[in-house]
Amino acid sequence: MTDRGHRRIGRPLIATTAIALLTGTAAYTFGPDARAEQGARGSAAAAKTTAKTGGRTGGKATQARSSAAASCPTSARFPKRQLRGVWIATVRNLDWPSRPGLSRDRQRAEYLRILDNAVKRRLNAVFVQVRPASDALYRSSLEPWSQWLTGTAGRDPGWDPLPFLVEEAHKRGLEFHAWFNPYRAAESAASELPPGHPARSHPDWTVKHEGGLYYNPGLPQVRDWVTRVVTDVVRRYDVDGVHFDDYFYPYPGKGTRFADQAAFKKYGNGMKLADWRRDNVNKLVGQVSAAVREAKPYVKFGISPFGIWRNKKEDPSGSNTSGMSAYDSIYADAKAWIKARSVDYVMPQLYWPRGFSAAAYEELLPWWAGAVKGTGVDLYIGQALYRVGSADTPAWRKAGELPSHLTLNRKYPEVGGDVYFSARYLVSNPLSVLDRIVSQHYQRPALLPLPERFEAKPPAAPRGVRHANGTLSWEARPDARAYAVYRAPAGKTGGAAAAASSACVTADARNLVAIVPASDAPSYAAGGSGAYYVTTLDRLGNESTPAPAR
Known part of the structure; x- marks a missing residue:
């Protein structure tokens, strides 16, 4: 995926029929390393999705909702994150x-x-x-x-x-x-480096190798x-x-040794x-x-x-x-x-x-x-x-x-x-x-993954969620990066199981209809029938409990 990156895949496989994989130009062109330029989720998934939806910490209500969500049917076709x-x-x-x-x-x-x-x-x-x-x-x-x-x-x-x-x-x-x-350090070892360029100030940091200049x-x-x-x-x-x-x-090229012998001798x-x-x-x-x-x-x-x-x-x-x-x-x-x-x-x-x-x-x-x-x-x-x-x-x-x-x-x-x-x-x-x-594969939007090392602390849910005249609106929250809007088909929510039901509505992305950036007005053109819910997303990707529209 680098400039050259995506072109790389070619040379790496040259020894094995890779030559059929890519065609050649400069390795630079195709990006994350394909050397392209050169021409070179089931139940387990549902469990992972539930584990990364936020709500991993918090009070009893949050824990109850997470437990309910864990038992909700989910589909690998609609990953939430x-x-x-x-x-x-x-x-x-x-x-x-x-x-x-x-x-x-x-x-x-x-x-x-x-x-x-x-x-x-x-x-x-x-x-x-x-x-x-x-x-x-x-x-x-x-x-x-x-x-x-x-x-x-x-x-x-x-x-x-x-x-x-x-x-x-x-x-x-x-x-x-x-x-x-x-x-x-430079696209070419022959490149004229501008004043103040680190490689010009510290030529001892660099190695010229097969036409390129590297740190x-x-x-x-x-x-x-x-x-x-x-x-x-x-x-x-x-x-x-x-x-x-x-x-x-x-990457291997003409077989020239990378000239780092002095550094190896000193730091090896x-x-x-x-x-x-x-x-x-x-x-x-x-x-x-x-x-x-x-x-x-x-x-x-x-x-x-x-x-x-x-x-x-x-x-x-x-x-x-x-x-x-x-x-x-x-x-x-x-x-x-x-x-x-x-x-x-x-x-x-x-x-x-x-x-x-x-x-x-x-x-x-x-x-x-x-x-x-x-x-x-x-x-x-x-x-x-x-x-x-x-x-x-x-x-x-x-x-x-x-x-x-x-x-x-x-x-x-x-x-x-x-x-x-x-x-x-x-x-x-x-x-x-x-x-x-x-x-x-992308029939619905998707929330961003939540790295395990991030603090799993759900933000506060949106307030004042209203659905009137075809528009869903809510009060903006200062800690929000975005808001997720879910729509449950008519007849899928309410009654004694309302809490569990709302958890299932947001268990995967099948009911996720929009992710609204916090920079936009806190609203959504809600034309479909059914029950709407809105959640807050913080910049880490944590998600609040769903707030139902009134």
Whole structure:
């Protein structure tokens, strides 16, 4: 999902028929790491849904309602909490802005078009690339303005886009995750770095490798710098999450050794080179995680690793695949992050179709579900929207392939949602695949997942809920991020079982008709018959008890 990310899937599988998987251009283009550019839930689910709906703490009434909800029939077709996101890549103007040098108004209009398409498809999160390569799509005293805004690195675009990007996402009920590439120092080693660029001030931090310029992951100074950059954004902007893609050590290319011998000699402490490199990445992940949680405990931190951790032939605990291994090739050990709980979620980039011999979706999905099971780390799946309709792979020429992935996801309660690469395809809707996904999987809105480490303290329920003249209204609450509106069919509520009944109305999403951002007027055009309920959602995702309309 990085700029290059989504293109990656190609090279990693080159040794195994992966060449049929992707076609080639620069690995940069396709985002969260597919190397695409290069051409590369049942009863268990219901139990998980109930456990994450809020109401896990509180008084006897709340506990009674939770107990009632636990016995309510639910459907995996209507998950109440599900991440539905899209990556918005800025590198090389892949998604936004469409080209450098656009006016502020044009940049804003293009971004709003993406957001409006996300809302149209009932998505609830955006992952926006704010630091493609030690640059900034926001006003920073640490790193220069990105060339993708103005065409020249370091040139001020005349406005700070990030407050606008965040605010407009929130207005539409979309969670905003700031996406960083931690180690890329410049797109090219030949790039002219602007004055004040960290790599210009500290050339000893960098390694030139196969035409690229990278920060050396083995240096403590580099880890401190990346942590400082991320924390600066978290403290100054109202972001909901921090996101890393799969770019850690460089992907295998021409076989050139990454020139980190001096750092290894100084900091290796007797470790094997591969173990030391993985330890460097693990240290960065842990350091960033701790800094983010200290700065703003409610901000989520997650990573979208390459889809194959290790193959079984390399490790008995690996997946039944034969592609490139992230553990061995780019020194990214997602299982270590999960074990340490230094991430709130992992989002493996599973950009292969079902039946693909080197890395089949139906093989990797259960492997990742097993990797997070019982750990408290959430699992979302990176989906290859960019591959739909591509001519090189027969499976992707079928509009039903991507929706079938979501159908398969329902069998694994550990799967908490999907994120699509990337926004340009969200707009173009190849093979009308998004129409299928919405009609088959996103028929209702969904609340955002609630990470296990978050405090489960439900906010106060809305007051003054009224249904009159086709309009549902209520009093705004100062602690609300949004409100969820439910409609129970006529005859499904009331009587002696009213409390249990209202709990069942909100047990899954089948009765969820709208999520109203707190920035909107506290009202909803309630045209259907039946009983209406409104709940409060705080910024963590906690949900109040339902307040019935009078």
